[in-house]
Amino acid sequence: MAMAKEASTFFDLSNENVETPGLKPLELEIEDSPAEKMPSKNPFLRYRHFYQVDYRRQRKKLFILGILIFDVCLFLAARFFLSKPNFYYFGRMIIFLALGAYFHLFAFLLIFFLIERVSNLLIRRTPKFYILQSKTLHTVIAIGLALFLTLQGFISTLQRPTIKNLNLSIQNLPAEFENFTIALVSDIHTGPTVGRSRVEEIVEIVNQLDADVVTIAGDLVDGYVDYIGDRVLPIKNLKSKYGTFIALGNHEYIHENVDHWIKFFGSNLNATVLVNSGTVLKKDGKELCIAGVDDYFAETAQIEGHKMDTEKALSSCPSSVSTTILLVHQPNGVAKVLTTLKKINKKVDLILSGHTHAGQMYIVWPVGYLVNHFFYGLYIYPESGTQIYVSSGVNFWGPPIKMLPSLCEIVKIRLHKAPNSSLA
Incomplete structure (x- = not known):
């Protein structure tokens, strides 16, 4: 009975004044957060702890990057299109292939965007299908299709x-x-x-x-x-x-x-x-x-x-x-x-x-x-x-x-x- 009483007293957390013989209160030391202790001269750690990647926004960033690439290609094409008749042939091909890849990427991203919007309207009250609404999956597919069709189309033009x-x-x-x-x-x-x-x-x-x-x-x-x-x-x-x-x-x-x-x-x-x-x-x-x-x-x-x-x-x-x-x-x-x-x-x-x-x-x-x-x-x-x-x-x-x-x-x-x- 004595042992039962001691056990009951030990597990009664509501009794703050209970002192258990032979046990010392646990003292916790809370260290400073990693961000507070992070050395300011380490750029990798600074980026790692202060910049959290939101993968849901990557498609938007990819789209913006595509627009920037498109603008650069337009500038280069306008600069070297014909004003420099001896401009390196390989450079011209890269410029126009990049344009082709961008056109494909833009088209497929637009298609998947429409698929996502339509699927949201049609299955709003039902379980959502991952394949119809996954932005990450759609982005990967769009990039893959754009690169494949650009390469396949380029090979076609090289034939007799x-x-x-x-x-x-x-x-x-x-x-x-x-x-x-x-x-x-x-x-x-x-x-x-x-x-x-x-x-x-x-x-x-x-x-x-x-x-x-x-x-x-x-x-x-x-x-x-x-x-x-x-x-x-x-x-x-x-x-x-x-x-x-x-x-x-x-x-x-x-x-x-x-x-x-x-x-x-x-x-x-x-x-x-x-x-x-x-x-x-x-x-x-x-x-x-x-x-x-x-x-x-x-x-x-x-x-x-x-x-x-x-x-x-x-x-x-x-x-x-x-x-x-x-x-x-x-x-x-x-x-x-x-x-x-x-x-x-x-x-x-x-x-x-x-x-x-x-x-x-x-x-x-x-x-x-x-x-x-x-x-x-x-x-x-x-x-x-x-x-x-x-x-x-x-x-x-x-x-x-x-x-x-x-x-x-x-x-x-x-x-x-x-x-x-x-x-x-």
């Missing part, structure tokens, strides 16, 4: 251009022009990331096609005559029976006075520049007309002395010509041409276009598809039977990225007389 064969039946095609072949090249974009060696490779491939005529449907250059004129000179070595015909694209206008490029093309490339004009090709007494219009950009940007003039371009094609081919760089320009043809009661059998790059990058593809009347491939305008081919281009614009190697294309078009043609 693909040859695409296209057989077209043309109403009223003269028998003399049966199997007439056209090499279509679009969007070479000779400039900061497309050098002379790439142009030489394109010329070599086109010459192997042994085409009757070579057409360049705009955006041959992307810069100033004084800086990149020498890079485009290999175009003069293109070989075909009837010559090379060049239409203007929007990038011929952006950096330089377009008249300087028109003069340069005509004087140095052994080619005919079609600016609201056309040329008649003759074979055994029969005729075929190739015409080209000024770019749609010239009109929308109100560039003095330049605008699309379909009627003027086709005035070079006499009424005796039964087959007409028209070069129009932008698909939205094609839509305007078709409207004009209806008004002036004229017909074009085939329109060759480019500009869209078939989207070029996965993240841009939906936008390109929505904003262009024609996007990529072969179309037939039902009201007139006009056939329209929109090329994905042989190269790229800006970041050296393309979704697939096959989208860096050179098209060989072979014309056939339609079976129900009324022309003898």
